[in-house]
Amino acid sequence: xxxxxxxxxxxxFNFIFFFIFGLVLLLVVxxxxxxxxxxxxxxxxxxxxxxGPNQLGGRFGLLQxxxxxxxxxxxxxxxxxxxxxxxxxxxxxxxxxxSFMVLATIPFTDxxxxxxxxxxxxxxxxxxxxxxxxILLGGWASNNKYSLLGGAxxxxxxxxxxxxxxxxxxxxxxLSGSLNLNDIVHAQKHGWFILLQPIGxxxxxxASTAELSRTPFDLPESESELVAGYHTEYTGFRWAFFMLxxxxxxxxxxxxITILFFGGWMAPFGFLDFIPGAVWFSLKFCxxxxxxxxxxxxxxxxxxxxxxxxxxxxxxxVALANxxxxxIIKSLFF
Amino acid sequence: xELLNVYQNNYLxxxxxxxxxxxxxxxxxxxxxxxxxxxxSEAKLTTYESGVEPFHDSRVQFNVRxxxxxxxxxxxxxxTVFLYPWAxxxxxxxxxxxxxxxxxxxxxxxxxxxxxxxxxxRWI
Numbered sequence: 001x002x003x004x005x006x007x008x009x010x011x012x013f014n015f016i017f018f019f020i021f022g023l024v025l026l027l028v029v030x031x032x033x034x035x036x037x038x039x040x041x042x043x044x045x046x047x048x049x050x051x052g053p054n055q056l057g058g059r060f061g062l063l064q065x066x067x068x069x070x071x072x073x074x075x076x077x078x079x080x081x082x083x084x085x086x087x088x089x090x091x092x093x094x095x096x097x098x099s100f101m102v103l104a105t106i107p108f109t110d111x112x113x114x115x116x117x118x119x120x121x122x123x124x125x126x127x128x129x130x131x132x133x134x135i136l137l138g139g140w141a142s143n144n145k146y147s148l149l150g151g152a153x154x155x156x157x158x159x160x161x162x163x164x165x166x167x168x169x170x171x172x173x174x175l176s177g178s179l180n181l182n183d184i185v186h187a188q189k190h191g192w193f194i195l196l197q198p199i200g201x202x203x204x205x206x207a208s209t210a211e212l213s214r215t216p217f218d219l220p221e222s223e224s225e226l227v228a229g230y231h232t233e234y235t236g237f238r239w240a241f242f243m244l245x246x247x248x249x250x251x252x253x254x255x256x257i258t259i260l261f262f263g264g265w266m267a268p269f270g271f272l273d274f275i276p277g278a279v280w281f282s283l284k285f286c287x288x289x290x291x292x293x294x295x296x297x298x299x300x301x302x303x304x305x306x307x308x309x310x311x312x313x314x315x316x317x318v319a320l321a322n323x324x325x326x327x328i329i330k331s332l333f334f
Numbered sequence: 335x336e337l338l339n340v341y342q343n344n345y346l347x348x349x350x351x352x353x354x355x356x357x358x359x360x361x362x363x364x365x366x367x368x369x370x371x372x373x374x375s376e377a378k379l380t381t382y383e384s385g386v387e388p389f390h391d392s393r394v395q396f397n398v399r400x401x402x403x404x405x406x407x408x409x410x411x412x413x414t415v416f417l418y419p420w421a422x423x424x425x426x427x428x429x430x431x432x433x434x435x436x437x438x439x440x441x442x443x444x445x446x447x448x449x450x451x452x453x454x455x456r457w458i
Contacts, residue, residue, distance in 0.1 A: 010342045018343075018350040026354055032387045073366050081379040082392070097355030104351040115347040116340075122418060123348075143392045144381050152400050159407040166414045173421040187367065232382055241359050305457035308403065312455045316410070316446070320439060324415065327432050 022114070025103065033247040034065045040293050047297040075236035078105045080143065084231060087141035092234070092241035095134025098127045099248040104257045107181050109265040109277035117217075120181040121173065124256060125166050128211070131245060132158050135220070138242070139230035150229025153304070154213065154220030158309040161210035161217075167319035168203035168261075171326040172260050185264035194261040201261050203315055208253050209295060210311070212246065216299035219307060250292065258284045401453055413442050 008014065035298060038053065038061065045052025057063025079088055105120040107113035117123050132155050139151015173179060174197060176187035184193075194201045210217035221229035231242045262284045265277030302310070381388040420427065420435055451454055 008343075009339050010346045014343060014346060015350060018347050019354070022347070022350050022354050026358065073362075074370055076371050076373065076378075077363075077366065078374070078378050080381050082388070093359045094360055097352060100355035100358070101348065101351045102419055104348050113346040114351070117344055117348070137349050140393070142381075145383065145392045145394055148392060148394065149396060156403050162402060163407065163410045163414065166411075167417070170414070170421050173418065174424055177422060177425055179418070179422055190351055227382070227384070236370065237363055241362075258367050307458055308457040309455060312406070312446075313450065317443075320443065323421075324436060324439065327435070330424065331429055331432060 010232050018114075022104075025114070026100065029100070029103065029248055030244075030252050031250060034069065036247060036250065036289065037065045037068075038062070039289075040296070043290065043293040044297045047294070069240070072236055072240045077236045077238065078233075082143040084141040084143065087137055088233075089238075091134050091138035091141055092238045092245075093134070094137060096133050096241045096245040096248070098130040098134075099245040099252065101127050102252045103248070103255075105181060106252065107185065107264060108255070108281055110182075112278070113182070117180070119179045121169060121184070121260075123177045124207055124252075125162075125169075125238060126173065128252070129247065131249070134245070135230050135242075138234070142230070142233035144233050146227045146232045147230050150220050150226045150232065150244060154230055157213065157217065157219060157307060157311075158211060160308055161207045161315070164203050164315035164319045165207035165211055167316065167323060168200045168207060169260060170319075170323045171200040174202060174323070174330055181259050181264075185259055188263040188266065190260060192263045197261065197326070198324070199318065200326075203319045203322065204257070204261070205291075207311075207315060208257065209292065210307075212249055212253060212292075214250075214292060215296040216302050217307060218301060219304055239247060249257070249304060250289070254285055254288045254292065257288050260299060262288070399457060406449065406454070409445065410442070413439070 006212055041064075042052040042060070053061030053064035053285075055061060055064075056067055102114045102124050104122050105113075105117045107116070122139050135158075136151045136155045139147040139149075139154070142148075152193050172184060175193065176184045178187070213220050214220060218250060220226075221231070226232075234242065258281060264284075265281040267273050267275060267277075381392060416437070416438070420431060424431070
């Protein structure tokens with residue numbers, strides 16, 4: 001049915017059909033965000049030898065984040081008098097919309113994918129770069145000194161780490177010869193790209209942590225120096241959309257790593273094919289997500305000057321060397 | 335014809351996702367408006383400055399390095415724009431393109447080394 005839908009000529013009916021499916025994905029992602037925040041708090045709690053949320057919704061605090069979201073919905077919305085009102089309202093929307101747009105092209109299993117774009121990976125990189133505008137705009141429109149500095153810092157960090165991020169995936173593109181995420185998964189039939197691209201993977205992992213501005217790279221909102229960075233003046237649900245964008249990106253980035261380096265929905269060995277792709281995908285997804293949560297409770301925050309120098313002096317030359325090495329190896333051995 | 339339809343439908347999906355991404359904040363903020371209290375006061379509407387009375391405009395001067403890093407970003411991002419198609423078509427282009435690309439990357443690396451020596455990459 002979906003195949004027919006894709007082959008029919010596009011019109012209003014298609015629009016509504018895709019809209020309903022997109023809405024379902026949106027709700028799934030919102031559910032994921034709710035429970036990934038809980039998982040983060042639980043994992044961090046147990047790593048730090050405490051329990052984390054355990055009061056609301058049974059022993060595991062299953063309703064804690066739901067209650068948090070409801071509380072945010074009931075908070076008073078304050079727009080400071082000095083703020084640039086239209087820009088202030090626009091900024092969270094600009095920050096959030098691209099984070100959901102990138103999910104359109106991610107193949108979760110061989111059947112479950114929305115848009116099978118030929119330039120999928122480029123689309124992801126290009127659209128995810130747009131969030132920087134929302135953050136910079138939010139910081140500027142707040143007309144607050146902390147927000148301005150936080151916004152500028154976030155922008156500098158995100159654009160600096162974007163370069164190693166996009167360069168480290170070039171090795172994967174070289175080996176698979178395509179930007180389509182489906183083709184990249186199929187190219188990993190005989191071995192995951194993490195085995196062929198270990199340097200690329202490490203650079204990608206570090207740069208993606210910085211892009212998500214998670215610890216140890218959470219300088220944009222380092223509370224001890226900048227209060228809350230670019231969203232100091234935001235309250236209630238406007239603030240929630242900045243946070244939501246961050247966690248939707250976490251979802252998207254984890255899915256992207258699964259696809260690029262861990263073979264997506266494919267089983268690690270041929271004889272395990274009887275287990276459905278969705279199970280493999282979610283298993284790999286959970287392991288990588290756990291890695292991000294583990295990072296957060298293990299590493300101390302970096303210093304601002306070290307952060308920028310690390311991106312330009314170490315990660316970028318390493319990523320460039322990795323591209324050239326991959327190209328030479330490919331022309332010699334493949 | 336069918337391929338064209340598939341192509342167009344794929345981008346229609348992208349557009350649908352854009353609409354959803356914009357609609358969710360609009361709907362959620364509208365719903366919130368019905369639920370949340372609204373009692374503005376003079377003190378609430380002032381800019382936060384750690385309890386100090388906010389003074390003069392907040393769009394202060396900040397470090398010029400942010401601008402220099404943005405310039406560097408543009409240079410190397412354009413480089414990756416050239417690297418992407420080369421990587422996709424690598425099988426067809428072969429060794430000649432590899433050597434060309436090595437020269438291209440080497441020239442840009444020279445630029446990076448120059449910036450490094452000029453201490454542009456140092457964050458103070």
